[in-house]
Amino acid sequence: METIGLGVIGAGIWGEAQARVFASEPSAELIAVCDVREERARMVKKKYGAKRWYTDVEEMMRDEEIHAVGIATPDFAHREPFVCACQAGKHILVEKPLATTEEDLLSMREALSRSQVKVMVDFHTRWNPAIVIAQRDIQEGKLGELMSCYYRLNDIIFVPTKMLSWASSSSILWFLGSHTVDTLRFLVGSEVKRVYAVSRKEVLLKMGIDVADLYQAILEFENGVVATIENNWIVPNTNPHWNDIKINLLGSKGMISMDLTNNQAVERYLEERSDHPDILIMPTVHGRALGFAHESIRDFVHRLVRGEEFLVGFEDGYRVSKVILALFQSAEERMPVEVQYE
Numbered sequence: 001m002e003t004i005g006l007g008v009i010g011a012g013i014w015g016e017a018q019a020r021v022f023a024s025e026p027s028a029e030l031i032a033v034c035d036v037r038e039e040r041a042r043m044v045k046k047k048y049g050a051k052r053w054y055t056d057v058e059e060m061m062r063d064e065e066i067h068a069v070g071i072a073t074p075d076f077a078h079r080e081p082f083v084c085a086c087q088a089g090k091h092i093l094v095e096k097p098l099a100t101t102e103e104d105l106l107s108m109r110e111a112l113s114r115s116q117v118k119v120m121v122d123f124h125t126r127w128n129p130a131i132v133i134a135q136r137d138i139q140e141g142k143l144g145e146l147m148s149c150y151y152r153l154n155d156i157i158f159v160p161t162k163m164l165s166w167a168s169s170s171s172i173l174w175f176l177g178s179h180t181v182d183t184l185r186f187l188v189g190s191e192v193k194r195v196y197a198v199s200r201k202e203v204l205l206k207m208g209i210d211v212a213d214l215y216q217a218i219l220e221f222e223n224g225v226v227a228t229i230e231n232n233w234i235v236p237n238t239n240p241h242w243n244d245i246k247i248n249l250l251g252s253k254g255m256i257s258m259d260l261t262n263n264q265a266v267e268r269y270l271e272e273r274s275d276h277p278d279i280l281i282m283p284t285v286h287g288r289a290l291g292f293a294h295e296s297i298r299d300f301v302h303r304l305v306r307g308e309e310f311l312v313g314f315e316d317g318y319r320v321s322k323v324i325l326a327l328f329q330s331a332e333e334r335m336p337v338e339v340q341y342e
């Protein structure tokens, strides 16, 4: 089997997840890790046995042993490494959201069009078995005609206050709303036509983090399906899992309900707290990185090696970002907004 050389740009929480999978694949070799923070680049390089580390993206792009890169810089900082990778001819796994501004989206699309580079956007919920089974049921008509969806995907308040240093430069809509919108596009099999969003900003602002607490929105799809979505960053830390996830898919002949917060099978009661240890998203079993969040990264490597098309491409990321931009506009204007894709 052909082996490909891989690099990771942004060696934070998720860059480390990429490095973990890249380093464990027999068909790949983790060549280098890049982070503007030298200590992170050095640490992740050492922990996962990479050959080199860098603090400069352009320097890393000159590394001829690297054929493809994973981009895991903060939400608002994907453009620069993406454009550099296109110019250097390195294939790309870019974390969600693809980009957070119109200008970034256009410049990334332009750079990609001038290259032969292949791109996957890491919307890993599309590898969640519960979601894939539901999508298959919908496609096979088991629910009749899909009428409406409810999708709530929230984070405990630890995430914007302690985990992410850059929460106020992003939004729960970018961080989790992008998954919500992409997963709905996958389930509904159609594009979002119009959105109406309402937001509140109080709890995090009082804690010194200038970002909205929550968004509630209605999405109308081109095929008539209506979805209600909720994304918030203020779930109490006592929630049994870091996410709070509830989904309902209503068809003319059937319905699917999911409680993915508690779909962890295991209830754990410790002296200080009770929780549901993760067995679905990214557990490590006998040293192997399992779960759907690792699986999407692994799928990137496998498809790249086999020369197969990725399951989620640049256009998916582009369209999701356009929907999120429309949601912000709607929340600001307090009016429904038609999504402009071009």
Ligand SMILES: NC(=O)c1ccc[n+]([C@@H]2O[C@H](COP(=O)([O-])OP(=O)(O)OC[C@H]3O[C@@H](n4cnc5c(N)ncnc54)[C@H](O)[C@@H]3O)[C@@H](O)[C@H]2O)c1
Pocket: 009, 010, 011, 012, 013, 014, 015, 034, 035, 036, 037, 040, 057, 071, 072, 073, 074, 075, 076, 077, 080, 095, 096, 097, 164, 165, 175
């Ligand atoms: N944390 C999660 O649960 C999670 C899950 C899935 C996807 N993601 C996505 O992954 C991306 C990274 O998130 P994270 O949680 O790992 O953030 P993080 O803050 O832990 O890591 C980001 C890293 O990028 C580095 N960086 C910033 N600018 C850089 C540049 N120009 N060149 C090189 N390195 C640079 C930072 O020093 C930092 O180490 C985000 O887009 C996020 O939405 C995060």
